Amino acid sequence: TQLLEQSPQFLSIQEGENLTVYCNSSSVFSSLQWYRQEPGEGPVLLVTVVTGGEVKKLKRLTFQFGDARKDSSLHITAAQPGDTGLYLCAGERGNKLVFGAGTILRVKS
Amino acid sequence: NAGVTQTPKFQVLKTGQSMTLQCAQDMNHEYMSWYRQDPGMGLRLIHYSVGAGITDQGEVPNGYNVSRSTTEDFPLRLLSAAPSQTSVYFCASSYAGQGIYEQYFGPGTRLTVT
Numbered sequence: 001t002q003l004l005e006q007s008p009q010f011l012s013i014q015e016g017e018n019l020t021v022y023c024n025s026s027s028v029f030s031s032l033q034w035y036r037q038e039p040g041e042g043p044v045l046l047v048t049v050v051t052g053g054e055v056k057k058l059k060r061l062t063f064q065f066g067d068a069r070k071d072s073s074l075h076i077t078a079a080q081p082g083d084t085g086l087y088l089c090a091g092e093r094g095n096k097l098v099f100g101a102g103t104i105l106r107v108k109s
Numbered sequence: 110n111a112g113v114t115q116t117p118k119f120q121v122l123k124t125g126q127s128m129t130l131q132c133a134q135d136m137n138h139e140y141m142s143w144y145r146q147d148p149g150m151g152l153r154l155i156h157y158s159v160g161a162g163i164t165d166q167g168e169v170p171n172g173y174n175v176s177r178s179t180t181e182d183f184p185l186r187l188l189s190a191a192p193s194q195t196s197v198y199f200c201a202s203s204y205a206g207q208g209i210y211e212q213y214f215g216p217g218t219r220l221t222v223t
Contacts, residue, residue, distance in 0.1 A: 009149075035212075042216055048211070095157065095159060
């Protein structure tokens with residue numbers, strides 16, 4: 001059982017559509033990070049959220065940390081083919097990061 | 110600035126063989142870690158280190174050893190390879206302090222154990 005559950009596991013959409021990826025847990029985290037990974041490469045950090053209820057925007061990407069610091073969401077507006085990749089959430093517990101299983105996003109042109 | 114480098118990029122081992130996966134970083138990061146990535150399971154922490162001479166176990170440490178004699182290097186040793194260790198291995202580094210900072214990942218080593 002994953003400590004961090006991501007949904008959906010796979011998402012295939014058309015260019016221009018909006019989407020939301022969810023990252024849920026029954027545990028509280030000190031902070032939560034979102035990474036994006038392309039095939040054959042290591043993950044790259046997109047954002048870190050620290051405060052319950054925090055919302056961060058990165059161009060067309062909006063990240064939210066739940067009030068209780070147990071869950072997070074990533075919303076992409078007007079998705080583009082360049083957004084294609086594996087999106088991973090990771091929660092901080094002590095000196096360790098716990099990763100979700102990831103959401104594979106495919107944006108078709 | 111090379112960032113985090115890993116060697117080799119690909120490796121095939123027979124069951125029972127041992128090998129060392131190399132990881133080096135040139136960013137003077139105190140925190141280094143090893144993860145394995147398997148389909149549908151995300152990244153799982155194997156071992157980590159908060160500084161030279163200090164290592165600790167992660168979520169899936171069995172069958173792996175690490176050491177941290179310098180700030181730059183954090184090798185991962187497979188003692189006796191098993192097919193269950195077939196995976197993609199990532200090394201990561203970051204600053205250490207209050208909390209976990211941005212992890213910089215290497216390009217990965219794809220290991221197959223037959």
